Structures are given as C-alpha cells and as structure tokens.
Amino acid sequence: MSYTGSVRPGGLYDGRDLTHIAIHKVAVDPAMSNNCYLLRCRHTGEQLLIDAAAEPERLVPWIGAGGLSTVVTTHQHWDHHRALAAVVAATGAEVIAGEPDAAAITEQTGVPVTRTVGQGDRIRLGESELEVIAVRGHTPGSICLLYDDPAGPPHLFTGDSLFPGGVGNTFGDEAAFEQLINDVEERIFQRLPDDTWFYPGHGDDSTLGRERPSLAEWRERGW
Template identity: 80%
Template sequence: MSYTGEVTPGGAPDVRELADLTITKVAVDERMANNCYLLRCRATGEQLLVDAAAQAATLLPLIGAGGGLSTVVTTHQHWDHHRALADVVAVTGAATVAGEPDAAAITDATGVPITRTVGQGDTVAVGECVLEVIALRGHTPGSIALLYSDPHGTPHLFTGDSLFPGGVGNTQKDEARFTQLIDDVEERIFQRLPDSTWFYPGHGDDSTLGAERPHLAEWRERGW
C-alpha cells in the first residue's frame, strides 16, 4: 500500500520508501497524538529520530535491537515533544540535536544534555543523506524544521509544530511571535520550496506546500 501519513496512537506506523531514505511515521500518546519520524539511510542503515515525543516502548522496537540510531533531533522545547528522550538516549547512546535557543530548556526538562545545537542553514546527516535546518521562530524561540532535498524526487520537510495543514503553530495570541513565525514560514519555506514539497508536522496528517499555499493570506489575516 502507498504511504498516506495517516497514523493514530496505538496504531501501526506508516512507512515511506524513498530512493535513499526510509521514513517511518508513528503516532504516540492518546491525549497529545504526537508524530515521531524515524529516518533510515538505505545505504548505511544509520537512523535519525525526529522527536522522541513519548512512549519509548513504541519507539525502541522501531529502531531495532541492533541500534543504529545515531541522532535524535528535538524540533522544539515543548514538553510533549521530548518525554521519551531520556529513555531512547539511554538505550541507544544517540547524540542529541536541538535549536540553540531551546536547548537549555530541553535539558532542564529531560536531564539530557544537547550534544549539538543548530541554527538556520546548518545540516544534520543521517548516513549518506543530509537534512538542512530551517529555523522557524515564533512557536518557540528555537523551533526548527528539517529539509531533505531528495536528489531523486520532491523535497520532504519535517516541520515540528511550526507548520500544519491549515496554518502555522500556536503563538498564544502574541502578535510579535505570530508575525515572526508567519514571516519565517513564508520566506524560508513557501518562497523557496516548490508546491510538490511534502511536509510532515508534529501532530496530525501530512500535506503539501501546494495544498496550503493558496491560504497564506488567510492565515496572516486570521492570526493565532
């Protein structure tokens, strides 16, 4: 069956096989329904996890007994995106990566030191595949997205809680934060990447930039 990205907590993961990278999406925690994404380089077997959000007992079997998890990237500091970080790192020994402005808060909440802090334009490798860091400030100061520019197809973008189908992430009605986030999303994502870009949010279903682009003006008018 083809990949849809439609997953539910307690349900089966969904797997997307690209030429060089395998993407496994799983939802955890009935209440928060966070998405976690396990990326595996097909050439080397090396793996990277985007958000160890919850339920290590669900995530560790996906990673596999043989390990191979080199990195856990936490997209932002909010509590629901790193509840399994300590357990996953303890078992796998994976390095940890986060946006620099959020790193201290993640460590304070989890007790896990951040091995490497990143910002706009940095890269994170998973085997022979490279992910570009895109800073999307506003949902939190250090929120990041990860862009995989597939040399064989369309771009793939992991957006955390900064971009969803239907709008940008919550900024608690803070006008300055909302303006910063919508500006970053427009300038760093929509003005740069094609409509075919498939994006994977921190909660809920995936979408494409083409499906969302017609609504940018509505989002800005609505605010959040």
C-alpha cells in the same frame, strides 16, 4: 499499500521508501497524538529519530537492532521530548536541537543537548543530509528539517511550526505570530516548490501546494 501519513496513537506506523532514505511515521500518546519520525539511510542503515515524544516502550523496539545515531528535538515543548531520556539511554544517540531551545530541553529532560544547530546547518544521515530551517515563533528555537531528495520532490519535517490549515500556536502573542508567519512564508513557501511534502508534529501530512493559497488568510486571521 501507498503512504498516506495518516497514523493514530496505538496504531501501526506508516512508511515510505525513497531512493536514498526510508521514512517511518508513528503517533504516540492518545491525549496529545504526537508524531515521531524514524529516518533510515538505505545505503548504510544509519537511523535518525525526529522527536522522541512519548512511549519509549514503543519507540525503542521500533528503532530496533539497527540502533540510532541521532535524536533531533524540533522544539522545547514538553510533549515532544518525554521519551528523550529513555531513548538516549537505550541507544546512546547524539541529541540535537535548535540553539535557543537547548537549555530548556536539558532542564526539562535532564538530557544534555550534544549539538545545537541554527539556520542552514546540516545534519548527516548516512550518505544523505538534512538541512536545518530555523522557524521562530512557536518557540524561539523551533527548527524544521529539509530533505532535498535528489531523486524527487523535497520532504520537510515541520515540528509544530506548520500544519495543514495553518502555522503553529503562538498563544496570543502577536509578535510571535508575526515572526512565525514571516519565517514560514520567507524560509519555506518562497523557497520550496508546491510538491514539497511536509510532515508535522501532530496529525496528517500535506503539501506546500495544497496550503499555499491560504497563506494570506492565515496572516489576516492572526493564527
């Protein structure tokens, strides 16, 4: 069956095999319905997890005997790292986060962030790499991860910075919203093509082309 990106807590994962990496998506926690993404290099078997959000009893078996080299936490909010301590204890994975959010993540989880990253940094995944796009506003250190597939359209993991239908919540902070909508427009929409597939921290996926006509509306409404 073809990949849809539609997953629900307690349900099965959805997955797709690209030429060089495989992408698996699962939802955890019925209350928050967080998405977790397990990426695997198809040449070396190395694996990377984006957001150890919850339910380590599901995530650790899902990671499997192949182990885990890296956990990337997209931002500091509690619902995106509740399983971080258990996953790292089980796998010994390196912990990566955006520099402005790293201290808060460690304070909330007790897990040291072993590498902090910022705009333009690269994260290896076997024979491939992910580029860090810093998208400030939802939190100061929120990051997106870009896989620029040499054999197809780009793939972008957006955390809670971009969703189908709008940018992430800035909780009534007008300056934070202005920062977020500017970063999303300048660093994502002005750079990447319409066929870029993006994977958010909650809910279903979308493409930039599907969302691009709504950018001005999002800016006007202020959320």
